Amino acid sequence: MRMAKWTPRHEAPEPLEGPVVATITGGTVIWFVLFVVQVPFYGWFADRDLTWWVWTCLAGGGLGLIGIWYVRRREAALKRAAARESHGDTA
Numbered sequence: 001m002r003m004a005k006w007t008p009r010h011e012a013p014e015p016l017e018g019p020v021v022a023t024i025t026g027g028t029v030i031w032f033v034l035f036v037v038q039v040p041f042y043g044w045f046a047d048r049d050l051t052w053w054v055w056t057c058l059a060g061g062g063l064g065l066i067g068i069w070y071v072r073r074r075e076a077a078l079k080r081a082a083a084r085e086s087h088g089d090t091a
Helices: 020-047 052-087
Strands: none
Touching (some): 020 052
16 A cells, blocks of 8 residues: 655644743643642552652643743744844844
């Protein structure tokens, strides 16, 4: 059986823009809150071999911090590019 190469039949949609920094920050806060809420019950999770739930929340919070850093830099770069474009700079 031969597989045909997949090619898109339409243009990709433009990415959705919105309050990206607020969204990532909110998600990060939720991950850390879930971690803090689960820590007192660590023994319960350990008894059932479910400690990965606790560590997943901590990892989500840590990755969220990286995400906040990333989207803040991205947003600043987009603003700088828009300011250069509006001033007619091409550099």
